[in-house]
Amino acid sequence: MGAIFQYSTRSPRPVVGDVGLTPVSWHFALERYGAPQLNERYREFKQAEPLDARVAMTDAEFAAWSAVKLVSNSLNTREDPSDLNVRTIYNDPASQVDLYKGTRGSVRRWNHQFRQPILLATPDAVIALAPLPKFLHPEHYVDTLGLDAPESECQLDSAGR
Numbered sequence: 095m096g097a098i099f100q101y102s103t104r105s106p107r108p109v110v111g112d113v114g115l116t117p118v119s120w121h122f123a124l125e126r127y128g129a130p131q132l133n134e135r136y137r138e139f140k141q142a143e144p145l146d147a148r149v150a151m152t153d154a155e156f157a158a159w160s161a162v163k164l165v166s167n168s169l170n171t172r173e174d175p176s177d178l179n180v181r182t183i184y185n186d187p188a189s190q191v192d193l194y195k196g197t198r199g200s201v202r203r204w205n206h207q208f209r210q211p212i213l214l215a216t217p218d219a220v221i222a223l224a225p226l227p228k229f230l231h232p233e234h235y236v237d238t239l240g241l242d243a244p245e246s247e248c249q250l251d252s253a254g255r
Contacts, residue, residue, distance in 0.1 A: 114216060117224065119157060121215045122150030129194045160199060160208065164191040196223060 122133055136151050137143070151159070167190065168183045183189045184206045190198040199210040214222040 115214050115221055117212045118215050119153045119210065119212065120151050121213050121220050123218060124213060124220045127194050127196045132194045160191055160193060164189060167191055
């Protein structure tokens with residue numbers, strides 16, 4: 095089954111190995127960087143049993159949590175938070191959020207994409223954290239993932255449009 099699995103998926107996505115290694119933004123089995131504490135707080139929020147791994151944050155929930163955390167961090171670091179808007183957050187290189195994945199998430203200034211490490215996981219375990227050490231970007235660690243500024247057609251002008 096492992097040899098044909100990658101050709102039998104409904105949605106196109108990278109699959110490595112016969113256990114279905116897939117890229118995800120969050121996984122309940124991440125055991126480093128404070129991730130168990132974030133998982134536990136999520137289970138408390140969902141009012142689930144502490145060790146029930148079936149109650150885990152989805153990728154969409156992690157994305158929403160990351161966005162709210164990025165905005166709240168930006169509010170906390172400003173002297174006058176009343177002048178804060180989304181464009182200010184996107185264009186500020188100090189706008190970062192701890193994602194409990196070993197490095198902070200931030201926003202690419204040239205296209206406003208959110209940078210973050212990606213977990214390579216099976217259904218039951220996190221196997222690796224991308225980007226992998228031999229595939230690093232010369233300027234920013236996480237820019238290895240996705241298209242870089244010169245390769246992308248998405249270029250925002252100085253006004254952020």
